[in-house]
Amino acid sequence: MIKKYHADIIQCRSFQEVKTRLAEVLTRYGDVFPADRDAQILIKPNLNSNMNALTGNTTDLRLLAAVILFLKEEGYRDITIGEGTNSGFYRTNISVITRLRVDELAKYYGVNCIDLNYSEPFLIPFEDGVQAGIARECKEADLLVNMPKLKTHFEAGMTVCLKNLIGCLVGQENKKKTHLSLAANIVNITENCRPHLHIVDALFAMEGLGPTKGTPVKTDTVFIGTDPYFIDLLAARFASCDPDKITPLRIARQRGIIDQELFAAAQDFSLTPYDRPFAPPEAGPIATFIHHPKRQKYFLAVRNTAFFNYLCNTDLFAKLLFFTDLRQDVFLETEMEWEGLSLAEEQCNNCGKCGEYCPVDLALPRALSEQDMQQCIHCLYCFCVCPQDAIQFHGKLGFMEEQMKQYDTMIRSIA
Numbered sequence: 336m337i338k339k340y341h342a343d344i345i346q347c348r349s350f351q352e353v354k355t356r357l358a359e360v361l362t363r364y365g366d367v368f369p370a371d372r373d374a375q376i377l378i379k380p381n382l383n384s385n386m387n388a389l390t391g392n393t394t395d396l397r398l399l400a401a402v403i404l405f406l407k408e409e410g411y412r413d414i415t416i417g418e419g420t421n422s423g424f425y426r427t428n429i430s431v432i433t434r435l436r437v438d439e440l441a442k443y444y445g446v447n448c449i450d451l452n453y454s455e456p457f458l459i460p461f462e463d464g465v466q467a468g469i470a471r472e473c474k475e476a477d478l479l480v481n482m483p484k485l486k487t488h489f490e491a492g493m494t495v496c497l498k499n500l501i502g503c504l505v506g507q508e509n510k511k512k513t514h515l516s517l518a519a520n521i522v523n524i525t526e527n528c529r530p531h532l533h534i535v536d537a538l539f540a541m542e543g544l545g546p547t548k549g550t551p552v553k554t555d556t557v558f559i560g561t562d563p564y565f566i567d568l569l570a571a572r573f574a575s576c577d578p579d580k581i582t583p584l585r586i587a588r589q590r591g592i593i594d595q596e597l598f599a600a601a602q603d604f605s606l607t608p609y610d611r612p613f614a615p616p617e618a619g620p621i622a623t624f625i626h627h628p629k630r631q632k633y634f635l636a637v638r639n640t641a642f643f644n645y646l647c648n649t650d651l652f653a654k655l656l657f658f659t660d661l662r663q664d665v666f667l668e669t670e671m672e673w674e675g676l677s678l679a680e681e682q683c684n685n686c687g688k689c690g691e692y693c694p695v696d697l698a699l700p701r702a703l704s705e706q707d708m709q710q711c712i713h714c715l716y717c718f719c720v721c722p723q724d725a726i727q728f729h730g731k732l733g734f735m736e737e738q739m740k741q742y743d744t745m746i747r748s749i750a
């Protein structure tokens with residue numbers, strides 16, 4: 336029986352360690368798991384953009400795979416990965432789920448995968464009498480597993496368990512409603528969704544201008560627990576971030592959802608903060624000026640017009656938004672064209688790092704050397720982390736070129 340205000344914090348580097356340590360912990364959460372092996376299980380990762388987990392932006396495929404393997408080992412048969420990726424990608428018809436290879440991972444491990452943006456909505460109350468639709472699957476799952484990424488966030492301060500639940504909202508129309516009163520509506524979603532279990536991916540977290548323009552921080556850490564407010568308070572302590580600067584936590588305290596007992600328990604919980612405070616999410620002067628609480632409503636009124644949406648889809652205006660930090664995502668329409676990976680044997684020093692990152696456990700680098708790659712799901716984790724540049728990609732990187740431009744050197748230096 337997991338006691339009130341409990342969490343587990345584990346350290347793991349390789350996929351093997353993630354699987355072993357997570358399973359050790361999850362076996363202690365027996366009362367969270369349904370007795371019926373046909374129960375509907377929904378795993379809700381954070382697939383915020385098409386930047387892979389190593390950038391600090393999205394949930395690590397290795398952690399997702401470890402959760403699925405644990406559930407399958409326990410005998411569960413109805414497991415689905417579901418996410419409603421962010422409005423910009425939805426609007427431009429880009430499938431982040433496919434780009435991040437989550438659908439291929441699901442296929443490999445024999446589970447379902449759905450885009451919650453197209454689900455049937457279940458209406459929940461938002462601020463000022465507004466109603467918004469969350470995916471019915473989130474409401475009806477017998478076990479909802481929330482798997483956020485730990486990262487700084489320009490508007491909310493930090494995004495962990497609470498903020499990740501925005502992805503439960505159906506389509507852009509419902510997501511837009513959140514921004515009318517962002518922090519309060521994040522709390523509203525949390526109170527109406529209430530996932531049973533939270534597994535936070537901080538293997539590669541993000542600091543600085545998150546959620547999409549920040550810097551990856553490899554902390555090798557995973558948080559596990561059942562109370563989203565408690566875990567978010569722990570995550571704030573881990574990153575040495577003032578919880579009052581995390582707007583959903585501030586609202587939850589004002590509403591008494593986080594009471595003195597919960598707050599004190601999170602402050603007293605034994606936790607070693609990361610080596611140094613995370614850099615805060617500071618944007619440029621234009622974005623900071625516009626996003627000031629006194630002015631943001633005017634920006635939102637403009638942002639929600641058809642003309643602004645049209646402008647957003649033009650190259651020049653999109654570049655301007657990105658340059659001023661008003662937009663952090665880059666919506667490249669070109670898909671990746673995969674012809675294969677090969678190994679430059681003379682460059683490989685057999686460090687074994689590629690094998691530690693492969694979410695389908697291919698025996699790397701041998702499988703590369705022998706071209707025994709039929710099970711590869713094309714996630715490119717091995718390619719991104721190789722310190723020797725020994726793994727060569729054949730084909731066209733397409734949308735991945737942007738990630739490589741921004742993050743290639745950073746990821747290789749910390750992986």
Ligand code: SF4
Pocket residue numbers: 678682683684685686687688689690699700720721722723724725726
């Ligand atoms: S990460 Fe690179 S250098 Fe290390 S074993 Fe793999 S291919 Fe070789």
Ligand code: SF4
Pocket residue numbers: 692693694695696697699710711712713714715716717718
């Ligand atoms: S071999 Fe590389 S690209 Fe293929 S699944 Fe493994 S890590 Fe991903």
